[in-house]
Amino acid sequence: MGQLIDAIVYAIPFLMSGLGMTLLVSLIVVALSLVIGVALGVGLIYGPLPLRWLIRLLTDCIRGIPILVLIFAVYYGLPPLGLNLSSFWAAILALTLFKTAQVIEYTRGAVSSIPRGQMEAAKSIGLIFTQRLRYVIFPQAVRRFLPPWLNGVTDAVKGSALVSLLGVVDLMQAINQVIGRTYEPMPLYILGALIYFAINYSLSSMSKVLERRYAYIKE
Amino acid sequence: MGYQLSFTQVWRNFYRMSDGLILSLELALISIAIGTLIGLTLAVLHVSSGRVVRTIISAYVEFIRNVPLLLLVYLVFYGLPTVVNIAYSATASFVVTLSLYAGAYLVEVFRSGLDAVPRGLLDAGKAMGLTPWQRLLCVRLPTMTRITLPALSNTFISLFKDTSIASVIAVPELTWGAQWINNRTFRIVEVYAVATVMYLVAGYVILLGLRMLERRFRVER
DSSP, rough: OOOHHHHEEEEEEHHHHHHHHHHHHHHHHHHHHHHHHHHHHHHHSSSOHHHHHHHHHHHHHHHOOHHHHHEEEEHEEEEETTTOHHHHHHHHHHHHHHHHHHHHHHHHHHHHOHHHHHHHHHTTTOHHHIIIIIIIIHHHHHHHHHHHHHHHHHHHHHHGGGGGTOOOOOOOHHHHHHHHHHHHHHHHHHHHHHHHHHHHHHHHHHHHHHHHTTGGGGO | OOOOOOOOOHTTTTHHHHHHHHHHHHHHHHHHHHHHHHHHHHHHHHHHHHHHHHHHHHHHHHHHSSOOHHHHHHIIIIIHHHHHOOOOHHHHHHHHHHHHHHHHHHHHHHHHHHHHSSHHHHHHHHTTTTOHHHHHIIIIIHHHHHHHHHHHHHHHHHHHGGGGGGGGGGGOOOHHHHHHHHHHHHHHHHHHHHHHHHHHHHHHHHHHHHHHHHHHHHOOO
């Protein structure tokens, strides 16, 4: 038992720096995918037909392949084509692609849930397109968007564990490294699982609270 | 940068990937079968039991759903055998992991499916004099199955994609097959192009098949 506690105490600093990397990767991915995903999501609904097809094709392809394959394809497949990315940025690029496809779907779902009359009313009072989005559609759509999006952030945190396979020292990789030194797999995996659980459970709980808070707009 | 595409080596070793694809599908199929058993049992328990059982089931569901699958795979393959005296192959270990994972997602699916069975149907069953077991088996479960079919097929597709994670413990499925060819021929671009197309086509074909099935069994509400 004493040995076990020693192993855990030894592990804590490594796990904390790994956790920092996990949070950094997740944060960058979530931020980038939010901006790109909302823009493309709006394009998917209001864009000209060829653009809509292109975005649809892109999201369907990305959602159709496993994230792991996406990560490997970006990390190992781009250098022969002349684009050298460090493992960190390759991981970010792959996870952002994956997450963007999700955000596009959330945006599409949220925006298309707003009754058509809202857009028509905004047009009839003379608002231009960007004004219609900004003052009429987005303020209503955000309540439909936030709960699933927040819940989807857990996918970014969980997906970030895969960057360990590229040698990025995130929480997952830190756990494996410590196990390589202490030979105590079970307690460390459980400790790691609990850390991931704490992060993701609070995110999904927040999502549930928001969902209940916005339940009144169900028509 | 002139990169010459050459698929010769990929086709020569293609059996690694085609065998891998079949194994991926098998893994997903077995896992969803076991996962359905777990999910259905726990969902029925969840709607019919007291608070203690419900809390335990929720704990299992929330734990699995909030931890990366990669970590669960490691935990079951590398961690578990050091604590309990069991030995299993990588493939068996992955099936265990993916089944538990599928089970956690399916509990929620079946639970909402059971709730969605119209109250009137159950009352009608009661009025006919069916016992509680008969009501469950002959009224509630068949209706629930048809309601949950779309969610089940989505779960199957995402499990199929999740089988790629088995490659980290050297289960010879599609992603592992791709890596095998990479490590020997270095035709990385070609290999991943082929693997991606295989995942996309397989996923799309399954989706079309399941959508047809769903249309056949759709509940008119």
